Amino acid sequence: MSDVASALYGGAPDPADAGPTPVIRAVDLAKRYKLGKENFVDALRCAAFEVAEGEMVAIVGPSGSGKSTAMHLVGCLDSPDSGEVWLNGRRVDGLRGRALTRVRAHEIGFIFQGFNLIPTMNATENVSQAAEYAGLSRGAAAARARELLDLVGLADRAKHLPSELSGGQQQRVAIARSLVNSPKIVLGDEPTGDLDTVTSDEIVRMMRKINTDMRTTFVLVTHNPEVAAACDRTISMRDGAVIDQGYGA
Amino acid sequence: MRVIRNVFRRKLRAFLTIFGITIGVLSLVVMGAMTEKLTLLVNGGVRYYGDKVTVTSGASIGGLSTAPLTTNRIADIERVPGVARASASLGMLLDKELPTVSFGNIPTIGASDGRDKGYETFIVTMAQGRDLRLGETGKVTVGSDLVKKLNAQVGGTVTIRDKKFQVVGIAEKTLTAPDQTVMMSLRDAQDLYAEDLPAAVKQSLDPHRLATSFVVFVKPGKNPDVIARLINHELPDLKASGPTEFITQIVASLSTLNAIIIGIAMISLMVGGLSVINTMTMAVSERTREIGIRKAIGASNGAIMRQFIAEAAIIGMTGGLTGLVLGWMFTSVVNAAMEVSGTPLFLVTARLAVGSVLFATVLGVFSGLYPAWHAANLNPVEALRHE
Secondary structure, eight states, X not given: OOHHHHHHHOOSOOHHHHSSOOSEXXXXXXXXXXXXXXXXXXXXXXXXXXXXXXXXXXEEOSTTSSHHHHHHHHTTSSOOSEEEEEETTEEOTTOOHHHHHHHHHHTEEEEOTTOOOOTTSOHHHHHHHHHHHTTOOHXXXXXXXXXXXXXXXXXXXXXXXXXXXXXXXXXXXXXXXXXXXXXXXXXXXXXXXXSOHHHHHHHHHHHHHHHHHHOOEEEEEOSOHHHHHHSSEEEEEETTEEXXXXXOO | OHHHHHHTTSHHHHHHHHHHHHHHHHHHHHHHHHHHHHHHHHHHHHHXXXXXXXXXXXXXXXXXXXXXXXXXXHHHHHHSTTEEEEEEEEEEESSSSOOSSOSSOOOEEEEEOSTTTTTOOOOOOEEEEOOOOTTOOSEEEEOXXXXXXXXXXXXXXXXXXXXXXXXXXXXXXXXXXGGGEEEEEHHHHHHHHHHHSOHHHHHHXXXXXXXXXXXXXXXXXXXXXXXXXXXXXXXXXXXXEOHHHXXXXXXXXXXXXXXXXXXXXXXXXXXXXXXXXXXXXXXXXXXXXXXXXXXXTTOOHHHHHHHHHHHXXXXXHHHXXXXXXXXXXXXXXXXXXXXXXXXXXXXXXXXXXXXXXHHHHHHHHHHHHHHHHHHHTSOHHHHHHOO
16 A cells, blocks of 8 residues: 555555555546536545455445546546556556557456446357457457356357346356456446346356456445455445555454 | 448438438449440540541531532542541431430441541441441441341341331441441432432432541551641641540540539539438447447457448448449430430449449448547547446
């Protein structure tokens, strides 16, 4: 943890200081969004947190606390106004163009609340598209997609369009898509937000199993206390800052 | 396949946009086919007139003169220095009256005194039967476009200006004037021509000395334009035209006509292009969230741009192909209908067909450039938030 963050929020031991290099390191992130000519919102003020390899971490906090913004910055979908983002020991907040695309394709997988599958593509195509963006040929990407759909138990739904799948099945396709390029990190933005309790529980167990079996690091932004409880640790945010990294007192 | 599926997500809109391009390409193909036909006709003229001088009595178009000449003048012309040979020819309309609508390809009767043999380089060969023999009367060869009109077949007879002639040959297609020409002996043509002359003129002329023009071949190394000027100087009552005059008069006016025709077609295509821009902009707007997802899962700006350009190209190409097929069908139907009158209007050439589809595709690509660029440069976070 950075000195500033330590001074502000104190508490938790920093894995970066003692143990192996964290796979995610967010240092004093600030992000301001303009709402109008003179109107703006400070989505992040000075957010700092770290995630070690193989962890499954929840980010919680009230609406507007900056959870999703933090996830977008860590996921290289947006760049901070100030602060640093480190992924797998490499600083990525200044990356642009092809280098940025490569990070998104190879190092991070995304799972979204509304599943966000492409409606005209069947399950296999939705998964293989991400592999194709990472440079695999169409054939190799399709083969890899079938492997992943098998892993999430949807081998028999491979040719189905998203509209022909249940919410839980769609989210499993999204999980398969997030894993197709074997990223070390999977970021989930309210991954169970649109699911009922039973399905939500199923999806969390699936992510946990992948986390355990493949040592994939999961960072899940959630409002759901049960999802947070299923994670190793909960990072709490409020007013654009991390108030607790969840390492315990 | 994925690109095609994306294009047809909004079926009605896709079909309407494609229809816009189709209309543009249809007009390009139809108008283009007309100019192709005219161009070939004129190119044939350029080839024909390229090495010779045409002498008429005065105002004339393409050798069709209203005022008759007499073959006595051949000797005068051949005395002009640089002239190798002068040959009398007689041309007139196949039907006594001009068609109300014509695009330069009017059925005609042609005849020559045969003095051009060995000099004429523009040789029309026969597809069936044989060519006319010198002095052979009562016989004709028929241009390929007139076969249907005259119901001609080798060995059969045809009626021309109320007289019956035996068909000895049907000419090979040349895609220019001879396709719409019935060739007969000069004597037969002179008889037909004399019939139409006013009685006073008829009495003062020997019908078997009539000609409407002289084709003048120049000696090797001589410039036909220079010889034409020389003839005009030596024989001021005649009007000699060299190849340059033909080219400047006919070709220049054809170029203007072609430019106008193609210009009109282009305008309709441009309107089609604007509808592609509109469609693609709407597609980008509707699929903003999808673009955000694609970027989040690793799509580069280039990949997004290629995707939307490919969709625009598919719209352009589909519209182009449909327009080509419809245009080809339209021109074929009209040509088939016109075949009876011996004046096919259109010619869909390979370059026109390929060019139209290629142009429509390129137009699609260009029309898709801005929407695709806009899509590629969307901020992924804002795109993902888009509802």
